[in-house]
Amino acid sequence: MDIEIFPHRILGTDTTEKVLNDIESLDSVIRTVIQGPRLPPQDEIDRIYGDRRVIVVKGEEVELKVKTGRIFVELYDESGIEEIRAICDEHIDTGYDINTSKSQYIRKQRTVTDGLKYGENTEIPDELVGIADTRSKFKDHVAILKRDTLE
């Protein structure tokens, strides 16, 4: 089953890191997706005042690209909800809701967009379906080392 954590304020990087680490350490959690508005462009203002940094979740470095507006969590069963509530109580002090009204918050089926992005015949592992950034640009997930130059 899926749940949605809806914080009453957009979470900052520090809180996101703490919440994600604690949620990921639970045995009842299958996978987690964060969703929200994009972080502002990387410029001088962002460098001085911004909240952008690489967070470490369970020892792995993750570059945040969005502000945390919602957190979707896929669970094995309902028993995980109370544990997640305890984590949110501890870290999110500006209020939050846990929504369970929809049967699923994370997409489970492969879509046309997936086909266009990764190729129609590519096998995508089930755990990756629905967690890729649907608005990501080609250059974000392809590294071009050297362009051919036409002389």
Add this chain to the structure above:
Amino acid sequence: MAQYYPGTSQVAENRRKFTNPDVELEVLREISDEDVVKLLGHRAPGEEYKSVHPPLDELDEPDDIIREIVEPIDGAKAGDRVRYIQFVDSMYFAPAQPFLRARSYVYRYRGIDTGTLSGRQIIEARERDLERISKEILENEYFDTARTGIRGSGVHGHSLRLDENGLMFDMLRRQVLNKETGNVEMVKDQIGHELDEPVVLGEPLDEETLRAKTTIYRCDGEAYKDDEDAVTVLRQIHVTRSQFGYNPEY
């Protein structure tokens, strides 16, 4: 006696406080004249005021009783251009809100024109008067550095969730929080041109103070339906308007 706003709640009391021109609003911060000019972005600090007509003293105006009765404001006397400042008030317990701004401005200031929309409120006046009024509004209770935005363009954000640090969303990132000092700084002028030096606006008010000062009814603060006096007056206005065209006999 003037009746400014009905209601027995704190929100109603605050609304009366803003609308009553005899009440002096609390000054919460200090912003220099030069900084106000910078964040308005209409002229460079120290630059002469541009004019659209010669000073009134030099104009040969036709005789008119109204011209004798009404004393022109300073900017009109000098022939200044009409300029503007526009504010955006967050729905999350901002001290002021657009309709209250409009009502209270016309009680408090002469020679202005205000325009009200759901999320933003513009005030237009002759340039030197606008600077005086802007300084007053920015320094007193009308303004909170986090929940009120000074936005000439790119105004979106009044109804969005706040950031964790309490700042309202601003797509142009004009007002930003300096994490080291805890002050909100304005790094761009109201239409988004970068400033050479940031203008320090000061610390945001804390949540409790904002809830005490707000003029917004909210179900998670003071709900409008709980303020029986205000609801009764509103209903009375609605009924007399709908059924009797404001006929005072009903």
